[in-house]
Amino acid sequence: MTTELRRLRNYIDGEFRDAADGRTTEVVNPVTGEAYASAPLSAEADVDAAMAAAKAAFPAWRDLIPGERQKALLKIADAFEERAEELIAVESENTGKPLGLTRTEEIPPMVDQIRFFAGAARLLEGRSAGEYMEGLTSIVRREPIGVCAQVAPWNYPMMMAVWKFAPALAAGNTVVLKPSDTTPASTVLMAEIIGGVLAELGHPKGVFNVVCGDRDTGRLMVEHPVPAMASITGSVRAGMQVAESASKDLKRVHLELGGKAPVVVFEDTDLAKAVEDISTAGFFNAGQDCTAATRVLVHESIHDEFVTALAKAAADTKTGAPDDDDVLYGPLNNANQLAQVAGFIDRLPAHAKVEAGGERVGDKGYFYAPTVVSGLKQDDEIIQKEVFGPVITVQSFSSEEQAIEYANGVEYALASSVWTKNHARAMRLSKALDFGCVWINTHIPLVAEMPHGGFKKSGYGKDLSAYGFEDYTRVKHVMTSLEG
Incomplete structure (x- = not known):
C-alpha cells in the first residue's frame, strides 16, 4: 500500500500551478527518510511565466508610495503571526526541526524582520540636495532595481525567504523566489499567505512568485534576461556559479555563502x-x-x-x-x-x-x-x-x-x-x-537592525539592517539648473 503524496505547486501571477511539463520531484521528511510530498520540477516555461508576471507587476508596485508597501508588509507580518502554528508544522516536516524551538527561535525573528523592513520602506536615506556647481542643484534618488531572482537554502527555509523577499518588496522590487528542492513546503505556504494579503489590498498579482525546482531551475532564473538582480544563500560553489552566470548580462549579485566561524x-x-x-x-x-x-x-x-x-x-x-x-x-x-x-x-x-x-x-x-x-x-x-x-x-x-x-x-x-x-x-x-x-x-x-554578511569566499552583500535594504536599491543622480 502506498501513501499518496501531498501535492505542492508553484505560485505564479497570483495562482498555484503545476510545472508546465508536469514534471515533479519527491520531497523527503528527514526524520523518516520517506517522501511525503511532490513539488514541481520547474523548467524554462515556468521560469518564463514567473518572470513575465514579476515584470508586468513591477511598474505599479514600484510607483506605490512607501507607506503603501509598508502597509502590505505589516499585514504580511500579522498574517504570519496569525498562522504561525501552520508555518511551524510545515517547516518541521520540511526540515525535522524541533517544534518548540521553531516556535520560539524562528517565528518571532521572522515577523520582527518583516516589520523592520516595512519601516525601512519609508526611510530611504541619502545625501541632502545641494549645490556642488554654481547654478545647479543636485539630488540623489534611491530607486528599486526591478525584478529580483532569489534562491533560498534548506537550512532555514522560512527565515532565509524572509531575509530575501522582505527588503526586496519594501524597496519596491518584485520577486521570483525559488526554495531548495529539499524544503519547498513552507515557502509554498508562505506564498499562499503573502498572495492572499496582496490580493486583499488590490496589488498586482505578480509582485511575489514562487518557483519550485532544482539547481537547473535556479540556473535558468539567474540566466534569465528579465531579473536585474540575483540573490542566493548557499554554498561557495553555487555562489561562484551564480556570479559567473550573472556576469554575462551584468546582473547585480547578492551572495551569502559558507562559513567556518x-x-x-x-x-x-x-x-x-x-x-x-x-x-x-x-x-x-x-x-x-x-x-x-x-x-x-x-x-x-x-x-x-x-x-x-x-x-x-x-x-x-x-x-x-x-x-x-x-x-x-x-x-x-x-x-x-x-x-x-x-x-x-x-x-x-x-x-x-x-x-x-x-x-x-x-x-x-x-x-x-x-x-x-x-x-x-x-x-x-x-x-x-x-x-x-x-x-x-x-x-x-x-x-x-x-x-x-x-x-x-x-x-x-x-x-x-x-x-x-x-x-x-x-x-x-x-x-x-x-x-x-x-x-x-x-x-x-x-x-x-544590524547587518549580516561576510568577506572572501563567504560572499558579498548584506542581509538585514538598512545596509541590506539598500542592497535592493539603485542610486540615481538628478541635476537641475536653477535658472529655469
Missing part, C-alpha cells in the same frame, strides 16, 4: 559559561548554519579542561524527533548531507581524536550525534572546509598572534567570536579578525 577562547573567560553557550551555538539546527560555532580555538593553558567539558556537553545534548521537547536539534536535512558529515569524520587524520559522538543516531532518518574532535592541525580538511553538521573542532593556541593567524587562516569570512574578560584584547581581536561579524562573549545572536 572561529571561536577564540582565552584563558580568562568564564569556562563553564563559554562551554555552555558554544556547545549550543555549535549544535543548534544540527550545525547547519554558516555562522555556527564549530571551529573552536582555545588557549593552551585551559585546552584540556575545555575539551573535557565540551565533550560532556556534547554527550548531554540530545537530537531526536520534532515533538520531543528535550532535543536541541533534529536530523540533517538530507541523505547527501548525512553522507558529507560522516565523510569528514571517516577521513580524520590519525592525530585527531573524537572526544564525543562521531556516529549516526538511529536506523532511519538523517540523525547524527553531537560530535567533538580535538588534536587537529590548521591544515586538516575538517578545519579548512565547512562541515555543516553537528561537529565542533578544537585546536589550541599559545599566543594572541597565533590565535589570530589560525582564526583568519581559512577561505571563509562570515562570522567569529572572542571569549575573554579583557576589554582591550577583545577590541584588538575585533579589529584583527577578518570576518563580517565579531561577537564578544556570545555567539550567533542576530537582530534586524
